[in-house]
Amino acid sequence: MYKYLKLPMIAATCLLLSAGCTKLDEETFGSLSPDTYYRNEEEALSSVVGVYQLLSYNVDIGDPWRMKEFSTDEFIVPGRASGGWYDQSNVDLTNHVQDVNNNTVARAWVNIFQEIGTANAVLESLESSPNKDNLKTLIAETRALRAYGYFFAMDNWGDVPLVTIAKLDPKNLPPSTSRADVYKFIETEMLAAVADMPSVKDVDRTAYYPRFTKEAIYTALAYMYLNAEVYTGTAQWQKVVDMCDLVINTGAYSLMPNVIDNFTSTQQAASKEIIAAFTKDPTKNAGNNQFILYTQNALDQKKYNLPFAPANGYSTTQAALDRYEDRDIRKSMIQHGPQFYLDGKPLTYPNGTQLVLVPVKDIVAAQDNEGYKVLKYTPVGAAFSGFNADNDLVLERYSNVLLMKAEALFRTSRPSDALLLVNQVRNRSNATPLNALTIQDIENERAREFLWEGCRRTDMIRFGSFFTGTWAFKTRQTESFRKIYPIPAAQLVANPNLSQNEGY
Structure with missing residues (x-):
């Protein structure tokens, strides 16, 4: 059983959150300035969480x-004939026709830059603390968290505002x-x-x-x-190999016998495959x-x-299912x-009819049984508080290190060295070992493993199938x-100094 920490209020931070991703005695701190706060690592960690x-x-x-x-071939959320779930913004993403007014994209921007802004505020408080010399690890950890946020921003939007301070001058927006x-x-x-x-x-x-270690950042x-x-x-393939080797050579990580245990x-806390995760425990107000x-x-x-009764929303596609052999354990998810x-x-339904899940046929008004379900975060063994489960969210796994290096x-x-690594991942899930390797094999293996x-x-996008492929309702x-x-x-209205991406 783990103990979690509530996030305190910080004078420099613009967002107040209840959170928990570490295991410390639960405390509640007041609104304190950097001069009187962060007297020790526990107080500082309460903000970093x-x-x-x-x-x-x-x-x-x-x-x-x-x-x-x-926008991928592994995810679809149809509107239901019984009402609910239909969202034109999401349908537009599915069909690759989103525009500047897409509400899902707008909310995602806010979420990602909230993380970056909060990291900036926490960093300023940590670096203003009279005890900052004793907080080097947490300062580094927060820098890595901010950089991770910028990775997601850059990956999604390309050119983005680069801000490293907590408060912006409204007359000089980035x-x-x-x-x-x-x-x-x-x-x-x-x-x-690192x-x-x-x-x-x-x-x-x-x-x-x-918490992040060096290996999570590698x-x-x-x-x-x-x-x-x-x-x-500019490609950086050798740097990929170098970073992966820094993780592999620790000898600390290995594939779990059953991928589902991750x-x-x-099983998660004992996993030697998980490199980075986010702990969740709704019974302790910890996510x-x-x-x-x-x-x-x-x-x-x-x-x-x-x-509770699940809401029957998120589904996957026939294209995702068809990638697996019947013998592949991952197909059972x-x-x-x-x-x-x-x-x-x-x-069965109350009338005695068996539930039979079929592919989504109508993205606007799907029947109750349309849409395959991905049961990756299994409820078996999970603790619930209402409709909230305590499965930790996985960010990085050792199988990704092996497949990136491959x-x-x-x-x-x-290719021969790459084949050995790919077959390590396949063998773990009882998939038939490959005798030779193509670039398509590698893309497909990543899709199977990281559904x-x-x-x-x-x-x-890297493999090119994002542009040339068709699936489900994406037909062009x-x-x-x-x-x-x-x-x-x-965001363009709020900050006229931003530039819209080409094509939009």
Whole structure:
């Protein structure tokens, strides 16, 4: 059982949040200035957890995650014939026709820059503390969190305002900074931060979980380098290999025997595969996981003895399901076809009809049984407070390190070495080992392994399938300018110094 910390109020911070992603005695602090606050690491950490909580929206069900997933071949949320769920902004993202007035994109911008702004405020408070010399690790951690936020901003919008102060002068608002310069800022900040962060080898892993270690930042850098050619025009494949090797060579990480255990509430803290995560425990006011609520069919209330009826929203596609062999354990995470109770009995409606899940046929008015379900964050073993579960949200896993290195090796003419790494991941899930490797194999393996983990859009852009592929209701080729989202209209009004992305 873990103890969590409530986020205090900080005079310099513009956002007040209740959050928890560390395991400390629960306390509530008042509104204090840097002169009287941060007398010790525990007080300082109580502010940093709020930055973690905001960053988690990029892998949570928040708009930053939804915005990315809607434009891929693994995610769809149809309107229901019974009412609810229809949202034109989301349909436009699904069809790759979003514009500057897209509400989902607008909310995602606010969420991501809230995290960046909060990190700026916390950093200023940490660096103003008379005890700042004793807070080097937390200062580095917060710099890394801010850089991570900028990675998501750069990945989604390209040129974005680069701000490192807590309060802006309304008469001197920041202009857009080029994507290449934001990339360089992220790289510089992460490399500087990692010098003052502990390695996973130097901490009590259970007690330190889920805070960032050096290896979490090396993994983040590897993923940014993997996409460097998209971001800057210059590939950085060797840097990908170098960062991955820094993680691999610790010997601290390995694949869990069953991939699903990385998402099972009772198994996550002991996982040697999870590199970075966000702890959730709604029973302690320490965040929540609502994937079950938003995803599952209402009949799953009976199947899993849930304290609520799920809302039957988020679904996946036939294209995602078809990537898996029947023998691949990962396929079991997609609920499709006839549904059953855990004891094997048919899962039925009150009239005795069995629930049979089929692909979405109508994106505007789908029937109750349309849409396959991704049960990655399983309710089995989870603790619930109302409709909130305590499964931790996973940000980075060791399987990503292996597949990133494999891709970089393949792209630098080392296919045999790459094949060994890909087959490590496949063997863990009982997928048939590959005898040879193509770039399409690597893209498909990443899609299988990281279903709904928030990286499919970025991967599809890198591989090119984002533009040339068709699936479900996306039936046309995609213009190249849509590799980034439009700057929301409201942000252009609020800050005339921003520049709209080409094509919008």
